[in-house]
Amino acid sequence: MHLGKVMVVFGTRPEAIKMAPVIKELKKVEDIQTIVAVTAQHRDMLDQVLSLFKIVPDYDLNLMQKQQDLYTITTGVLNGLRDILVKEKPDLVLVHGDTSTTFVAALASFYERIPVGHVEAGLRTRNKYSPFPEEMNRSLTGRLAELHFAPTDTARENLLAEAVAAFKIWVTGNTVIDALLDTVRTDYVFPSDFPRLDFDRRLILVTTHRRENWGDRMRDIYEALLELTDEFEDIEVVFPVHKNPIVKDLALKMLGGRERFHLIEPLDYEPFANLMRKVHLILTDSGGLQEEAPSLGKPVLVLRDTTERPEAVKAGTVKLVGTNRQAIVREARLLLQDQSEYEKMAMAINPYGDGKAAQRIVNVIMDFLYVRIGSNNKI
Numbered sequence: 001m002h003l004g005k006v007m008v009v010f011g012t013r014p015e016a017i018k019m020a021p022v023i024k025e026l027k028k029v030e031d032i033q034t035i036v037a038v039t040a041q042h043r044d045m046l047d048q049v050l051s052l053f054k055i056v057p058d059y060d061l062n063l064m065q066k067q068q069d070l071y072t073i074t075t076g077v078l079n080g081l082r083d084i085l086v087k088e089k090p091d092l093v094l095v096h097g098d099t100s101t102t103f104v105a106a107l108a109s110f111y112e113r114i115p116v117g118h119v120e121a122g123l124r125t126r127n128k129y130s131p132f133p134e135e136m137n138r139s140l141t142g143r144l145a146e147l148h149f150a151p152t153d154t155a156r157e158n159l160l161a162e163a164v165a166a167f168k169i170w171v172t173g174n175t176v177i178d179a180l181l182d183t184v185r186t187d188y189v190f191p192s193d194f195p196r197l198d199f200d201r202r203l204i205l206v207t208t209h210r211r212e213n214w215g216d217r218m219r220d221i222y223e224a225l226l227e228l229t230d231e232f233e234d235i236e237v238v239f240p241v242h243k244n245p246i247v248k249d250l251a252l253k254m255l256g257g258r259e260r261f262h263l264i265e266p267l268d269y270e271p272f273a274n275l276m277r278k279v280h281l282i283l284t285d286s287g288g289l290q291e292e293a294p295s296l297g298k299p300v301l302v303l304r305d306t307t308e309r310p311e312a313v314k315a316g317t318v319k320l321v322g323t324n325r326q327a328i329v330r331e332a333r334l335l336l337q338d339q340s341e342y343e344k345m346a347m348a349i350n351p352y353g354d355g356k357a358a359q360r361i362v363n364v365i366m367d368f369l370y371v372r373i374g375s376n377n378k379i
């Protein structure tokens, strides 16, 4: 029995990593026709993930421009998706998380009166400008969505507080854990062209990209890294630099060519995830790393003032330190000097999922499509 057509839309690296397990599960269901449309808000960083998970998009808007801004992404996604939605008329559009692709794909679907399923729904900081524009992207997507796949109970509570009906919310776990468990292996061998890192030394993994950190805040973060490598001679920094020129130019200017700094291109997800398992400490402003690192038992210092992922902070494996240079140095120093403080944070915990989130999501989608057929396509 043909249940219907589901269109999965995404555009950036983290969305692709977290949607890959959902696409894999959807494709196992013969009664569902699955269509993948990428906006390519990211290009190379997206393609790295598509090739790892062997995803061949049915549509590719190829939107990325070197100097894109929020206006060009927004209008590009909206105009680009219109004809695809009109032609394909999917029964459900699935979007992920909080990027501009996410929100605008949900908006375009609404304009076509197509129901939206929101994967990783309900994350909130309650600060409109932090992270920017993600907090508003995910809130607005939540207003537009019909099905809300909340990764945790906290996310569910956030949605209930916004008067989303309880029967439209499912707590599924986060699909990033599905992707991670599929990718990290104890016998993993790094590829021959992998940067030469000394795994006997204490490696600090760094990633940065958040818009609200651009400029002085990012300068402060990089100065803190310089101070830390001056103070601790046995540490090395491994920093896969985001492709965004605003991030890349400053990182190269301040840290490029320095001793014990490995500034490298963004890594494919497989070596990156396996590298996380081998490092001593993680400093990041990324969202995804806050979910992955706790399950690998790696302490994370979050270079932001707010987090929409409070679960690991509560459990003690993630600490919110902000972007102040002294604060970063103080918190990192504590972990580098004091073994008991380090061990307190280095516990493997799994508040974000058990690796079966995608299965749960697809079960809900099957029920939704089935009921929709019965109710004559009304939503």
Ligand code: UD1
Pocket: 012, 013, 014, 041, 042, 043, 044, 045, 046, 064, 065, 066, 067, 068, 069, 070, 073, 098, 099, 100, 101, 133, 134, 209, 211, 243, 244, 245
């Ligand atoms: C975007 C998302 C952010 C998400 C992040 C994940 C928005 C507004 N921002 O931020 O929510 O957390 O992705 O990384 O949706 N670039 C490349 N190649 C790539 C990717 C990016 O060259 O593969 C460069 C381009 O010059 C591009 C720039 O990075 O113009 C910025 O990309 P954009 O998607 O606008 O913003 P991000 O900071 O990556």
Ligand code: UDP
Pocket: 013, 014, 017, 176, 207, 209, 240, 265, 266, 267, 268, 269, 270, 272, 273, 285, 286, 287, 288, 289, 292
């Ligand atoms: N990641 C990767 N290669 C890298 C850096 C990060 O594959 O060089 C992965 C990481 O494991 C996580 C995701 O990319 O799953 C996070 O992406 P990013 O920090 O760009 O976005 P955010 O999660 O902050 O939206």
